[in-house]
Each structure stands twice: as C-alpha cells, then as structure tokens.
Amino acid sequence: MRILLLLLLLNFSVFSQQSDSAFIRKIYNVALSEGHAYENLRSLCKDIGARLSGSAEAEMAVEWSKKLFESYGFDQVYLQPVMVPYWKRGTTEAGWIRTSDKLLHKVNLLALGGSIATDGTLEADVVEFKHLDELKKATRKQVENKIVFLNQPMNEQDIVTFKAYGGCYAIRGYGAVEASKLGAKGVIIRSIGMPVDGHPHTGMMNYVDSVKKIPAAAISTSDAEKLSALLKTQKAQFVMKLNCQDYGMVPSYNVIAELKGTVFPNRIITVGGHLDSWDTGEGAHDDGAGVMHSLEALRILKQLNYKPKHTLRVVFFMNEENGNQGGENYARWVKDKGEEHIAAIESDRGGFAPRGFHCDGPEDKLTFLKNLEPAMRPYELHIFEKGYGGVDISPLKKHFPGIPLFGFVPDSQRYFDFHHAPSDVFENVNKRELELGCAAIASLMYFIDQQF
Amino acid sequence: MRILLLLLLLNFSVFSQQSDSAFIRKIYNVALSEGHAYENLRSLCKDIGARLSGSAEAEMAVEWSKKLFESYGFDQVYLQPVMVPYWKRGTTEAGWIRTSDKLLHKVNLLALGGSIATDGTLEADVVEFKHLDELKKATRKQVENKIVFLNQPMNEQDIVTFKAYGGCYAIRGYGAVEASKLGAKGVIIRSIGMPVDGHPHTGMMNYVDSVKKIPAAAISTSDAEKLSALLKTQKAQFVMKLNCQDYGMVPSYNVIAELKGTVFPNRIITVGGHLDSWDTGEGAHDDGAGVMHSLEALRILKQLNYKPKHTLRVVFFMNEENGNQGGENYARWVKDKGEEHIAAIESDRGGFAPRGFHCDGPEDKLTFLKNLEPAMRPYELHIFEKGYGGVDISPLKKHFPGIPLFGFVPDSQRYFDFHHAPSDVFENVNKRELELGCAAIASLMYFIDQQF
Incomplete structure (x- = not known):
C-alpha cells in the first residue's frame, strides 16, 4: 500500500511537473x-x-x-x-557655472523633487564635497553662504547597479539638510546616474522642520566632472533659478x-x-x-x-x-x-x-x-x-x-x-x-x- | 603525516580559492x-x-x-x-514594390553578401514562400521568371535568439540557389532580424556552380510584412537594382x-x-x-x-x-x-x-x-x-x-x-x-x- 501510494505520488509529481512546464511554455x-x-x-x-x-x-x-x-x-x-x-517643477529652471574670468557655462540641471524654488536667481561660490560625511565634517566657515556641490559618483565597481545607487542615495536625500545646517544657500548634487553624460537625474529629497529649507538640484554627471575639474584650479560661482512649488x-x-x-x-x-x-x-x-x-x-x-x-x-x-x-x-x-x-x-x-x-x-x-x-x-x-x-x-x-x-x-x-x-x-x-x-x-x- | 598533508592541501586549496577570488575582483x-x-x-x-x-x-x-x-x-x-x-556593394542599390494600381512603394533593401548585380533594373511578379522547404516543393510554373520572396520570420518564441537565427538561416544561405533551380529571376528575403522595423539585415549567401546565379537581397522586416499583406489581395511586382560585384x-x-x-x-x-x-x-x-x-x-x-x-x-x-x-x-x-x-x-x-x-x-x-x-x-x-x-x-x-x-x-x-x-x-x-x-x-x- 505504501509503495502504491508512493508510486501514485511520484506519478502525480511527475505529471504535475510536466503540466507546470507546459503551462509556463x-x-x-x-x-x-x-x-x-x-x-x-x-x-x-x-x-x-x-x-x-x-x-x-x-x-x-x-x-x-x-x-x-x-x-x-x-x-x-x-x-x-x-x-x-x-x-510641480517650474517652467524656468536653469543653471550656470561662472568661472573666475566671469564667463558663464550653461549646465543641464533638474530641481530635486520636493525642493523649494530659488528667490529669483541664486548665485554663490561653490564648495565641493565628495561624500555626505565629508560635508558633515566641514566647518560653518567652509560652507556658509555658499552653494554646496556634492560630487559623489556611483561606484562603477558594484556589479549590481542598485548597490551603487544605495551608496549614493544620501547625497540626494539628505544633502540639503546637512548643507543648510552649516549655512549654505543651496545645494547641487552630481546626478545619481551611471554614465558620464548630459542627462540630469532628478529624484526625491527631504527637508526637516528644524532646519531652514534651501533649494536643491541635480546637475548632469558630465557637468559635475567639468565643475569639479574647474574647482581644482580656480574659484567658481554657481547660478541657478528654480521655480518649483509644493501644492x-x-x-x-x-x-x-x-x-x-x-x-x-x-x-x-x-x-x-x-x-x-x-x-x-x-x-x-x-x-x-x-x-x-x-x-x-x-x-x-x-x-x-x-x-x-x-x-x-x-x-x-x-x-x-x-x-x-x-x-x-x-x-x-x-x-x-x-x-x-x-x-x-x-x-x-x-x-x-x-x-x-x-x-x-x-x-x-x-x-x-x-x-x-x-x-x-x-x-x-x-x-x-x-x-x-x-x-x-x-x-x-x-x-x-x-x-x-x-x-x-x-x-x-x-x-x-x-x-x-x-x-x-x-x-x-x-x-x-x-x-x-x-x-x-x-x-x-x-x-x-x-x-x- | 597524512593528516598534516591533508591539512596542508586544504589550506592551499582555501588559499588558492581566496587568491583566485581576489584576482577576479x-x-x-x-x-x-x-x-x-x-x-x-x-x-x-x-x-x-x-x-x-x-x-x-x-x-x-x-x-x-x-x-x-x-x-x-x-x-x-x-x-x-x-x-x-x-x-563590394554597388553605389546604387534600390527596391520598390509596384502594386496593381501601378504605384511604386520604396523599400529598404540590401544586397546579400556575394550576390551578383542585376542587369540594369530587374522587375518581375513576386511569389511569396514562408519557408525554404515550401519553395523546394513549388512547381516551375509557380516560380519561373518571377522574383521569389522568402518571408520566414524569426521564431520569437525561442528564448535564445540564436536558435531563431539558426531556424531562418537557410532562406538567406540557400534561397537563391533553390529559387534559380525553378527559373526565378531573383530572390528577396525577409531580413533575419527580430523586430519589425525598417532596417534591412544583410549577410552571406551562396551560389553553386551548377545553378544559374540570380541576384539576391534582403528587405526590411516591416517592408516584408507590407509586401506580404499586399499579396494577400493582389498581384504585385518587385523592382530592384543591385550594383554589387565580386573582385x-x-x-x-x-x-x-x-x-x-x-x-x-x-x-x-x-x-x-x-x-x-x-x-x-x-x-x-x-x-x-x-x-x-x-x-x-x-x-x-x-x-x-x-x-x-x-x-x-x-x-x-x-x-x-x-x-x-x-x-x-x-x-x-x-x-x-x-x-x-x-x-x-x-x-x-x-x-x-x-x-x-x-x-x-x-x-x-x-x-x-x-x-x-x-x-x-x-x-x-x-x-x-x-x-x-x-x-x-x-x-x-x-x-x-x-x-x-x-x-x-x-x-x-x-x-x-x-x-x-x-x-x-x-x-x-x-x-x-x-x-x-x-x-x-x-x-x-x-x-x-x-x-x-
């Protein structure tokens, strides 16, 4: 009896596997x-x-x-x-790098989701950090009245790109709060995108009630590389205008x-x-x-x-x-x-x-x-x-x-x-x-x- | 001793795996x-x-x-x-469908690699086959003096697309020979490409010494679908000019x-x-x-x-x-x-x-x-x-x-x-x-x- 039952079960299991396989096909x-x-x-x-x-x-x-x-x-x-x-993103959204020779360089920029607008045009000296922790360790003097530029690339050595995304998420999510704590006027981040190209990548950012809200935007990875290279040899200003609003x-x-x-x-x-x-x-x-x-x-x-x-x-x-x-x-x-x-x-x-x-x-x-x-x-x-x-x-x-x-x-x-x-x-x-x-x-x- | 040796070997193997893994990284x-x-x-x-x-x-x-x-x-x-x-492909390579109302419809076409040129412009009635075997079974009357149109799509149900490619290869490789055996003037194939789009896909075709060479070209998959739809309700001619040459x-x-x-x-x-x-x-x-x-x-x-x-x-x-x-x-x-x-x-x-x-x-x-x-x-x-x-x-x-x-x-x-x-x-x-x-x-x- 037990053997018969076992055979029946085996048959059923084989049949079931075959019918599964046919149905998946x-x-x-x-x-x-x-x-x-x-x-x-x-x-x-x-x-x-x-x-x-x-x-x-x-x-x-x-x-x-x-x-x-x-x-x-x-x-x-x-x-x-x-x-x-x-x-809602405003209609006029624009950004420029101003180099020490006073020339302007247009960048591809998108306000981060949830950002406040700029009050007219916002222009300030840029200070670059490679990581949110680097910003957190900065002094008020380094950051105050400046636009913070968070330039952390995705880690291209991560095989699964979502891991690299997880590693960068903080600059977008918490960059504005940390920059504002030190008196920054605004924040721009390197887009959380894998290739170096001209597309800015937006995404959600956060404010907290206890910290003054400042405007936040993402610039394209190629613009981030360009700005970073400029900052190695000179001071630069960043100019931005965001018209976004929370309804x-x-x-x-x-x-x-x-x-x-x-x-x-x-x-x-x-x-x-x-x-x-x-x-x-x-x-x-x-x-x-x-x-x-x-x-x-x-x-x-x-x-x-x-x-x-x-x-x-x-x-x-x-x-x-x-x-x-x-x-x-x-x-x-x-x-x-x-x-x-x-x-x-x-x-x-x-x-x-x-x-x-x-x-x-x-x-x-x-x-x-x-x-x-x-x-x-x-x-x-x-x-x-x-x-x-x-x-x-x-x-x-x-x-x-x-x-x-x-x-x-x-x-x-x-x-x-x-x-x-x-x-x-x-x-x-x-x-x-x-x-x-x-x-x-x-x-x-x-x-x-x-x-x- | 044997235990020691075994331990040494195990150690070596673990070390070797670790060093492999580090090197691959x-x-x-x-x-x-x-x-x-x-x-x-x-x-x-x-x-x-x-x-x-x-x-x-x-x-x-x-x-x-x-x-x-x-x-x-x-x-x-x-x-x-x-x-x-x-x-070498010629400079002038072109194809048209001529419908029964005598209107011409340009198609995207590429001569197949190895094809002879047309002698001036080649125009003839089109006869469609879905598979090389279908052509092989055709009568001389069906095919003689016509342009054979081999319209076999890649099998989209093959999970690995190379399998689907293997299933279609014969129309490109042997279509001209089989069509010529039955007296065709030329052959056009549906491009061996997966999507339905406007890109013709070329590739190698073959002649054999014992069979008259006829011109062979691939038309885009979307042109193939169009031509096939037309042929369901009317006769159509195909017009082509190939200038390719073997050096x-x-x-x-x-x-x-x-x-x-x-x-x-x-x-x-x-x-x-x-x-x-x-x-x-x-x-x-x-x-x-x-x-x-x-x-x-x-x-x-x-x-x-x-x-x-x-x-x-x-x-x-x-x-x-x-x-x-x-x-x-x-x-x-x-x-x-x-x-x-x-x-x-x-x-x-x-x-x-x-x-x-x-x-x-x-x-x-x-x-x-x-x-x-x-x-x-x-x-x-x-x-x-x-x-x-x-x-x-x-x-x-x-x-x-x-x-x-x-x-x-x-x-x-x-x-x-x-x-x-x-x-x-x-x-x-x-x-x-x-x-x-x-x-x-x-x-x-x-x-x-x-x-x-």
Missing part, C-alpha cells in the same frame, strides 16, 4: 507572440507621458489605466482613492483589477508597479515597464483561461516616487477589509532582460522560490535569492507579518542610464526584454497560486 | 574603472567604420589594430597574411599579439573575435565588441602584471563574415608551426551583459567550466554549458582534436535588432555591458592558464 508563447505589453507601454509613454503624482498627466494615467483594465474583462476593476503630494495634498487613485479566486476568493496575491513617474522623460522603465509587466501577467493568465485558486490582483500604485501614499494606503485598506493577503510581487527595476526574483519573507517561502529554479532555467532566470520586494508592497509587512514579498530582478546594467532622467523614454525599452519580464512574473504568479 | 575593477574597451570600440567604429574583407576600411582596421596592440607593449605583435574574398581574392591579415608563457611558452591559449564586419552600420556588436573583449582581456591581465604560465594570444581574425579565411588559415598555420594549442575562446555574440560561456570540447573541460560557477556567480554569470565555441576558432578542432573551444555567451535578446544592419553602431553598445564582457573573458583566460 504557454505563458512565454503568449507573451512573445501575442503580447500587449509593448504597445500598452508605447501608449502610456506617448499618449500620457510623464506622470508625477498630482499632475494632470497622473490623472489621465488613472483614467487610461482603468479603461485598459476594463477592456480586458477582468472580474473586477476599481479605483482606490489616495491623497498624494503635488509638487500640498490632492486626491488621486491606485488602479486595481482582479481575477477572482475559485477556491479561496478572500486570499489575495497582489502584483504591481507604480503608475506615477518623475516629470521628466516618459517614465518608461521607471515604472511604465513595471505596471505593464504586472497587467500583462494577469492578462496572459486570463487569455490562457487560467482559473486561479486565490484572487489575483494587479495594482497600479500611485505616488511611489515622492511619498508612497499608494502603497501605504493599499496595505491599510486591505487589512481593514479583512482580506487575507498571502503574497505580493513588485516590478520596479525596469524592463530589462529578466534574471530572477528576490524574496523578502520567511525561510519556507525563500525555499519555495529557490525550488522554481529548474522550471525557470530554460528561460534564463538564475537569481532566486533573499532580497528586497519593493517600495509599493513593503507596507504590507506591517499589517501581514510573515507575508512573502517578491521583487522582480531584471538585469541592472542599464537602469541608471535612464533612472529619473529625460532619457527614460519608450525608445529605450526593448520589446523582447519587456515581454520576457511579463512572462517571468506570470510564471511566478502561477506557481504561488498553485503552491501556496 | 581585480580584473573586474580594472575593466569597470580603468577600462579601454569602450573608447577603443568608439575609435574602431568612428575612425574606421564598417570593414568588409578586402575593403579599404578593412585594410585601415588592420593598421589601426596593429598600432593599438603595439601601444600596449605586449611581448609580440605581428600580422598573419591571409587571402580573402573581396565583394576575387585579395591579400589581408589576421592581427596578433601575445603575452609569452613563463612556464610553457609553446602552449597557446587563443582569445579572439573577428575584425571584419559587414559593410553597413559600424560592426559595433558584430564583432567590434568581440575584438575589444579579446584585446581588453589580455590588456587587463598585463596591467595587473599577471605572468601567464602559457602563452596568451589575442587574434583579430579577418573574414569571418564571408569566407572564414582568417580562422582557417590561423588553425593551419599554428599546426604548421608545431605549436601546442591548448584552448581557444571566441567572442562573437555582441557586447551585451554576460551570462556565461559555452564549451565545445571533452567532458573534463566541460567539468572545468562548470566548476567556475561559484567563483563567477557574484558577477552574474550562470551559463556554463556544452555549446558552440565560434566560427573563427572552430577550424582549430581539425588540427588539434580534443582542444576545448569556449564561446562567450552574453544576453542574446537584442543581438538580432542590430545584426548585419545599419543599426549596428557604437551608440547601441552599452559601456558597462561591454566592460563586464571583457572581465568575464579575462577571468576565463586566468582560470584556463592556472588550471590547464
């Missing part, structure tokens, strides 16, 4: 031959464009997304209201669609990315690719007539870039509704060729992920590791301790060529790379739904 | 922070340009390469003479540099790519990236003051694209010189993010390769498999049975966006992706030198 075939993600991304980038929280474009992006969800006939499509910050909180939405679970409708698996983007470029990789990955994963499962056991929910989160109100509100709302949330997947690392997934969760869920390796190896996925899930889904951990969060991991090499920069446009997303990401995520959703 | 640091490959590739693409065998550009590329090798102070730099075919064999060179082996100077490890390219675009990925990978790998080892046990030789092969005279002559010449050739590495799959290496060789060498996985995993290499080495190095197998040939495997997703097309330009190569390839290849050279 079908997912990839649909993604690569009948995919919608690339055309949808084109429309989001070109018909809507950049879509910072609170902007008219973000409002249109919500409408556009809801209509698209509805066109696919999911079981339910709805909006979840969230209040989001509305910060407080305004209403917006997360956009949500569902395939209802046939066995456990109250147990939720969420997949998502963020619909908002910075206001430069088109938010193509960050995070147009991520929302298209998520939607397409659900659409593919529906096209294959897959009947999920659990409820599969795609969420286009609003406001990841400058507040994470979408993610915070979503997690609270799910909890308040009394839903059981069993897993979440996020894609927010661009639309590049897939390498695998990270898991932020308990050991058994990491083991689940690692066990997918043989099934996913034919699709060139090889990273199945402990790691970060994502900003939008991370608040779920507060309300659902033990929930596994899965972060999609595409190749990272080109991400910081485009991140928060005018170059983050549709043309820099490759169709196949995007489609392979959709299929990888749909595959993970399938395995979670089958095995959880 | 140094290789990557040089490649990423002090690399020459990207600037060298820029110069090859912009100062020399496309460089088909026999062309003035190919001659300049040989001179350029030799000077560059000499500037690095390798132990030996020299040219190896080879005779190569010289085929027979001319002298050229492989360009070679060496670091002499300190223990086994007569045992050779070769690394190479091909210096020639098609005459459209700049041969940036194919195979500018491969030659720069190879040179940079040797340069990095030299910069690190590495003293190889075996002689490390970089070869810029001439004429991979349309004859492989460089590869064939190199293998014979090495054999004739009585050298012992112990391994060869080739890079000819573009300058994309590395995934690993293929090994074409005996089981123990495949095991050697697989055993590198733990050391190379931090660098995101995960493919260590049996597979093809490369066109240039493959003739070595004839003369050195059992020699392991290693093929560098970068990510393949974007390769056939650019392959043999006007879009294969420097701007489409990413600096970090290129540099990571150089480091991966230098690492493999190091391990071969240490362990063979």
